Amino acid sequence: MKRIILYVAAIFLFAGCVNGQSNGGSSFASLPKPKAGEEVATFGGGCFWSMSEAMSELKGVNKVISGYAGGTTKNPSYEEVSSRTTGHAECVQVYYDPKVISYATLANAFFFAHDPTELNRQGPDEGTDYRSIAFYRTPEEKSILDAIIKKINQSKHYPEAIVTQVVAYKAFYPAEKYHQGYYRLNQDNPYITGVSVPKVLKFRKAEKEELKSEFQK
Numbered sequence: 001m002k003r004i005i006l007y008v009a010a011i012f013l014f015a016g017c018v019n020g021q022s023n024g025g026s027s028f029a030s031l032p033k034p035k036a037g038e039e040v041a042t043f044g045g046g047c048f049w050s051m052s053e054a055m056s057e058l059k060g061v062n063k064v065i066s067g068y069a070g071g072t073t074k075n076p077s078y079e080e081v082s083s084r085t086t087g088h089a090e091c092v093q094v095y096y097d098p099k100v101i102s103y104a105t106l107a108n109a110f111f112f113a114h115d116p117t118e119l120n121r122q123g124p125d126e127g128t129d130y131r132s133i134a135f136y137r138t139p140e141e142k143s144i145l146d147a148i149i150k151k152i153n154q155s156k157h158y159p160e161a162i163v164t165q166v167v168a169y170k171a172f173y174p175a176e177k178y179h180q181g182y183y184r185l186n187q188d189n190p191y192i193t194g195v196s197v198p199k200v201l202k203f204r205k206a207e208k209e210e211l212k213s214e215f216q217k
Contacts, residue, residue, distance in 0.1 A: 017047035017090070017125050017191065028075070029065060029174040032095070038062065039098050041106055041141075042069055042172055044091035044133040045114030046122025050196035052092045053183035054113040054203040057215045060100030065093045066182070067174040070133055070165075075173050081129050089131050093172050104144050105210060110134060111152055112206040114199065117160035123195055132162075135169035142166060 034040050045051050048066040056064040068081050071088030081088045096106060114122055116132045136142040145166045153161055174180075183200070186192050208216055 017049060017130075017195075027177050029067075029177045029180050031065060031067075031093070031172070031174045032063065034095060035062075037097065037099070038095055039103070040137075041094045041096065041103060042091055042135040042169055043094070043107075043110045044069065044089035044131065045110060045116070046090070046130045046132070047125055047191075047196065048090040048092050048175070048179065049182045049192065050199045051090075051113055052181070053196070053200050055092055055094050055106075055109070057200075057204070057211050058096075058101060058106065058109055058207065059210060059212050060097045061094055061106075062097060063095040065095075065172075065174050066179045067091055067093060067172050069093075069135060069169075069172045070131075070167060074171075078176055078179070082127075084127050084129055087128070088173075089129050089133050090175075091133070091135075091172065093174075101210070103141055104148070107134065107141075107145055108148050109203075109207050109210060111148060111162070111164070113203045115158070116149075116152075116162040116164045117158045119163045123199075132164040134164055134166050136166065137169045142168075 052064045052066045055061055068076050068088035069091040071086040073080060073086035076086045076088055080086050081090065094106060114132060120126065120128050120131045122130045134145050136145055149162045149164065152158065183192060183196055204211060204215055
């Protein structure tokens, strides 16, 4: 009986990001333009449900959009990205106030919002669409990313070396509307409770000083 219960629980657990679940049609979110004084950064670190939540909890972050980047197909759907034929990774586009949080602080937090040493996977999610990838828009941002990776590797915080791809930014395509804010809107989803919540709680512990006040408790 216990094996049956565990098997059923596993099916529900892996019904989230793993199998390209779709419950909101093909209506895509809009991609906002940065406001005056606002800057943008793009990262991919596994399922964007937890990554979006983690990055949105940082001080100075105004908005986070879940979407796809790093591939060749224009305006891909979740199902297409999940098929691993478009080359995209699940990513988040972060809109932030550089007067409150620097790109370096934001990038450093990214490396603690997921496990950057896992190649083409994050926990139960396997495939290139779950790869760790960081996009730079300027040579300075590339230098910052390279320096952070070197520093974390030297600190031995992770037992293995970081495998995050550092790539020049080209395009970001917003995901379907139902993916936006999915973490907070679906707290009863087994994948959220079993996979996403532990990742976010771990992130809060690692980045406590950089969090908005409501998440520092």
